Amino acid sequence: MSSEGVDEPGWDVSPEDEIAPVVESTGRQVRLWREAAGMRVVDFGRAIGYGEDLVRKVERGARIPRADFLDRADEVLNAGGHLRAFKEDMEKARYPKKVRELKMLEERAVELLMYGNHNIHGLLQTPEYSQALFETQQPALSRDEVERGVAARAARKTIFDRSPAPALSFIQEEVTLCRPIGGRMVLRRQLEHLLEVGKLRNVSLQVMPTEREDHAGMHGLIQVLKFGDGTAVGRSDGAFNGRPVSDPKDLRILELRYGMIRAQALTPRESLAFIERALGET
Template structure:
């Protein structure tokens, strides 16, 4: 669920400050002021200053252009892989994945614990946050909800990104939050299936062969065709970049797509579950 614990953090994440310092070193090495670098990378001097001060996440275009203009030997692109920005509604361990998620061209998600955040209704998300132990404060719940709803814009703001979800049938049978919240949730998920760039498959409750018994997983492909994986447990998350581990997850996800119900069967099942509530 990637919920924030509400612990205090500085306004600028350390990774942003570190990256900004590296940009500044290479800029000064090239004998350029922020104003002189600005037209070369096609970003305003104010943006350049914000990036160097660690107050802004550098866009991919800035990183690529600055790498060339400053002749940075690949250092900027390597450092950019570790960028995260402060987002109070997200857990620290999830922020790096969330940053990658915003630029992904392919995103695969298998979930067996709860309906993924990108598909949640506000009421369903709120019920999840209210179930957390130890409990969150009202301000923490508000921050969680705001960030959760903002992330959902990815589904419509990135029409060229392919989204695939495999969801366990049990997630809808559990009735998290009650019957009314579950009914609304299923209706929302069904509406999402009408998006051309999104596919939702349901893994049936009875499934003798299941390739996903190792737990939930996510996979994404960047615009540079690099693949990353993410797995999450109790109060922890793990970003996976090793190509051998990625290959294992890709094989498991491919097998699960063949084991889950088809798109049409999944839609029919969700409609039947909603009708039975």
């Protein structure tokens, strides 16, 4: 998936994944404990409240089991905590590597600058909007991939619950607020959510009108994350070949562009009024 499509670029801060072997190993342990208990797949699935097909997928490593699956399996199979012990690994495996990397950075950040010119930023999306957006991907994603993407995006929203709260600045192109991804009702709920988030004291939400003649954001998406130790990391589709950068000189270029975009966009107050009008027209 492209970063423009899902606004989750790879930040290259962790080693290569070893997810598949861990998932396969977990599934194999579930099967061994089930067989040791003398339970058929269909009976085991019924006992833990999951379908036979999903159980078979978990056992062959084709589906990542959720925490409640492992909890129920551990209890029903009297595994003594051996299956529950896989929950942390499975939570890590549930989300794509680049999403885990981005979440790690967002959890450290004290300030985020984010300009989106194609889609509403992932941190601002409702689950319905996220699902509809993933479903537009081509080649088409599987149901499991869509569910995994939506869950990963939801997991990142813990940033809004942090204390002390980070300073969050979002700038969205007008078109991202008008395109009815998922249909009119999905868009309405998305706009209502933006109004709620935009009123948070640590959030600055601005709209870049399409009619604006001067526009410093023609090179595409910009993201800058600043940390408490004075370091930062940033990325833009139109700079440094789309690679993440941390050199102060490179970051200065991204911050300069972002500052110009922010000055050219509507003010936060004007932007909330704009979103309210868009909601009334939807």
